[in-house]
Amino acid sequence: xxxxVRIEAVSKRFGAVTxxxxxxxxxxxxxxxxxxxxxxxxxxxxxxxIAGLETPDSGKILIGDEDMTAAPPYARxxxxxxxSYALFPHMSVEENVAxxxxxxxxxxxxxxxxxREALAAVEMEGLxxxxxxxxxxxxxxRVALARCLAxxxxxxxxxxxxxxxxxxxxxxxxLELTALRARLGITFIxxxxxxxxxxxxxxxxxxxxxxxxxxxxxPREVYERPANQAVARFFGDINLxxxxxxxxxxLGVAVPMxxxxxMAAVRPERISIARGNGAxxxxxxxxxxxxxxxxxxxxxxxxxxVRVLAPGGVMFQRGEGxxxxxxxxxxxxxxx
Amino acid sequence: MNRHRIxxxxxxxxxxxxxxxxxxxxxxxxxxxASRLVTVWTGFSPRWYGELFADRQILDAALNSLIVAVCSAxxxxxxxxxxxYVFARFGYFRGRAALSGALAAPLVLPDxxxxxxxxxxxxxLEQTFTWLPGRGLLTIVLAHASFTTAYVAIIVQARxxxxxxxxxxxxxxxxxxxxxVFRAITLPMIRPAVAxxxxxxxxxxxxxxxxxxxxxGPQSTxxxxxxxxxxxxxxxxxxxALATILIVVTLALLSVAAWMGRATLKQK
Numbered sequence: 001x002x003x004x005v006r007i008e009a010v011s012k013r014f015g016a017v018t019x020x021x022x023x024x025x026x027x028x029x030x031x032x033x034x035x036x037x038x039x040x041x042x043x044x045x046x047x048x049x050i051a052g053l054e055t056p057d058s059g060k061i062l063i064g065d066e067d068m069t070a071a072p073p074y075a076r077x078x079x080x081x082x083x084s085y086a087l088f089p090h091m092s093v094e095e096n097v098a099x100x101x102x103x104x105x106x107x108x109x110x111x112x113x114x115x116r117e118a119l120a121a122v123e124m125e126g127l128x129x130x131x132x133x134x135x136x137x138x139x140x141x142r143v144a145l146a147r148c149l150a151x152x153x154x155x156x157x158x159x160x161x162x163x164x165x166x167x168x169x170x171x172x173x174x175l176e177l178t179a180l181r182a183r184l185g186i187t188f189i190x191x192x193x194x195x196x197x198x199x200x201x202x203x204x205x206x207x208x209x210x211x212x213x214x215x216x217x218x219p220r221e222v223y224e225r226p227a228n229q230a231v232a233r234f235f236g237d238i239n240l241x242x243x244x245x246x247x248x249x250x251l252g253v254a255v256p257m258x259x260x261x262x263m264a265a266v267r268p269e270r271i272s273i274a275r276g277n278g279a280x281x282x283x284x285x286x287x288x289x290x291x292x293x294x295x296x297x298x299x300x301x302x303x304x305x306v307r308v309l310a311p312g313g314v315m316f317q318r319g320e321g322x323x324x325x326x327x328x329x330x331x332x333x334x335x336x
Numbered sequence: 337m338n339r340h341r342i343x344x345x346x347x348x349x350x351x352x353x354x355x356x357x358x359x360x361x362x363x364x365x366x367x368x369x370a371s372r373l374v375t376v377w378t379g380f381s382p383r384w385y386g387e388l389f390a391d392r393q394i395l396d397a398a399l400n401s402l403i404v405a406v407c408s409a410x411x412x413x414x415x416x417x418x419x420x421y422v423f424a425r426f427g428y429f430r431g432r433a434a435l436s437g438a439l440a441a442p443l444v445l446p447d448x449x450x451x452x453x454x455x456x457x458x459x460x461l462e463q464t465f466t467w468l469p470g471r472g473l474l475t476i477v478l479a480h481a482s483f484t485t486a487y488v489a490i491i492v493q494a495r496x497x498x499x500x501x502x503x504x505x506x507x508x509x510x511x512x513x514x515x516x517v518f519r520a521i522t523l524p525m526i527r528p529a530v531a532x533x534x535x536x537x538x539x540x541x542x543x544x545x546x547x548x549x550x551x552x553g554p555q556s557t558x559x560x561x562x563x564x565x566x567x568x569x570x571x572x573x574x575x576x577a578l579a580t581i582l583i584v585v586t587l588a589l590l591s592v593a594a595w596m597g598r599a600t601l602k603q604k
Contacts, residue, residue, distance in 0.1 A: 073505070147510065
């Protein structure tokens with residue numbers, strides 16, 4: 001598959017801080033890529049460099065096989081939706097959407113047709129004459145999206161598109177963004193700090209930390225086969241054990257083929273819990289009822305507690321003896 | 337608590353306001369004094385306003401002042417807005433600190449020094465290039481703009497510093513070249529600050545006596561110069577009437593400028 005956006009060994013420093021550190025990444029045509037990381041990990045800086053709002057200190061950015069490293073933002077076939085939406089406060093919704101098209105020289109009937117089309121794509125017809133301050137947060141987000149879509153960009157960049165919305169609206173918008181992408185066939189690059197958002201929408205997730213990309217893979221792979229401990233920890237709770245000589249000493253469990261010193265990782269929801277003794281037995285130390293599921297902390301040896309997430313209500317009480325097991329594929333081996 | 341008792345804060349406010357505005361009030365009251373002697377109240381009369389508007393010298397000077405104030409304020413707005421934009425948006429560049437200092441210097445420079453140096457420069461320009469011969473309204477316009485520019489720049493810079501850059505970045509992202517971004521996005525968003533800067537520059541120019549005295553030519557007497565020279569020959573009640581009009585106009589313009597500034601803050 002061809003790469004629409006190619007980032008080659010890009011670095012960016014702000015004073016003493018290295019925001020983006022030697023990052024290389026290919027974004028494929030028609031792909032939904034999520035840049036995921038905690039705040040300050042460099043994901044927004046990377047997005048701004050693709051948009052042309054920051055210039056890399058070193059490295060190259062190619063868009064559609066053209067070197068765009070030094071191209072100004074107005075010369076790039078990408079459009080960005082800002083976290084604040086950055087609507088023009090003195091312009092109506094229609095004028096906001098028309099602004100980008102006017103820069104391309106569009107006028108008259110063609111211009112108004114494209115504006116109508118873009119507003120229809122986000123279901124905002126009829127609100128054209130309103131000013132941004134007369135809109136709700138969700139409506140503003142739609143206008144900002146329409147303003148980008150009207151330009152028919154090859155790549156749409158979204159900086160925390162759902163962060164400013166309430167929970168209910170966020171879920172709906174998430175589904176709409178996915179549907180919109182499927183309908184329009186535009187490449188999406190989304191910056192987010194929310195792993196469930198990234199997992200729900202993206203074809204591939206690039207996990208970032210301290211200016212570096214830790215892993216780029218599909219949502220299922222980053223979750224189930226994390227490349228390292230940082231990625232594993234980023235996607236929710238996980239049990240991690242150090243391995244020695246092909247086994248986990250704390251549990252007495254054998255893991256064949258694992259290199260010495262590597263880590264074993266098992267997600268809490270992959271562990272089955274049952275009454276009585278088994279290969280791995282322990283005592284329930286704590287029970288946390290979550291509604292749809294229950295978390296048990298099971299002490300399996302003197303210093304070792306295993307976190308288990310079981311669906312449904314509380315089945316085991318504190319102090320009860322239980323046995324734990326998991327299918328072989330649930331165990332991921334990570335580098336130390 | 338006795339509700340008729342005046343609290344300390346109210347009294348302090350009253351004293352402060354009296355300190356600031358009592359002299360202005362005296363002038364305004366006296367402008368309606370029927371007597372020729374400023375210090376003796378003989379009765380209410382608007383006659384001095386009539387005489388004021390019959391005085392050609394004062395009317396010419398008032399017209400001069402208005403022309404100078406409008407032109408210098410407009411010039412200051414163009415230069416000052418550009419400077420404020422550069423300081424707020426261009427980040428670091430070589431000579432930034434020097435330029436910023438140079439721009440602010442007229443704010444603290446004594447008027448006498450500013451006026452004298454401008455006069456010497458205009459004389460030198462006349463002798464060397466025969467530019468601006470004899471001096472006149474144009475030299476006053478340039479002189480006023482040279483110090484009011486700093487006020488405009490500071491107001492515009494403050495507004496831009498408090499304004500998110502994302503609207504401008506978004507416009508660039510949507511395909512607008514830098515000048516189009518400034519014209520279509522930045523300028524409309526800072527318009528209240530630019531207008532407030534213009535009004536302030538206008539009022540400062542209208543009020544200036546010292547610098548105008550240095551750089552004016554024989555045919556370009558401004559209103560403060562007429563007032564000052566006539567007061568030296570004894571205060572005419574006409575001048576009280578003129579002062580009253582000036583006070584009202586100045587306060588009105590400053591109120592508009594302040595209101596615009598507040599409207600800007602609210603918008604944010």
